[in-house]
Amino acid sequence: MANDLQSPTDQQNLTSLVTGILDDAQELFRQQAKLLRHEIKEDFRKTRQAAIPAALGLWLVVLGSILLSATAALCLHEFAGWSSSASFGVVGLVVLILGGGLFYVGMQKFASFNPLPDESAEALKENLEWIAKPK
Secondary structure, three states, rough: OOOOOOOOOHHHHHHHHHHHHHHHHHHHHHHHHHHHHHHHHHHHHHHHHHHHHHHHHHHHHHHHHHHHHHHHHHHHHHHHHHHHHHHHHHHHHHHHHHHHHHHHHHHHHHHHOOOOOOOHHHHHHHHHHHOOOOO
């Protein structure tokens, strides 16, 4: 019977051990949340750095496409003898088909990856599940 009873020292050791485990789990959770925030901030910074020149480049491509399309239509009208409406219609249709194809390819590439930090999010999710339902 004496063996069934725990001494106050054993209980204190057990309590400090459990407290240490919980403190470590909380610290791990905080560190992973901090890492996730850092990765998201870094991804947004890189996205912003890439978006500015891409947006300016896209604007110049649109402007150049409009001017080139108008030139092509006027050339068809002037040198091929087509009416203005037919010239602009054919050039517009070609530009529309090319733009639609490029948009489709871009959307397929965009759908092929996840811009969020998967590894940190998965580790954070596992820790939350462990805290919610310890085994």
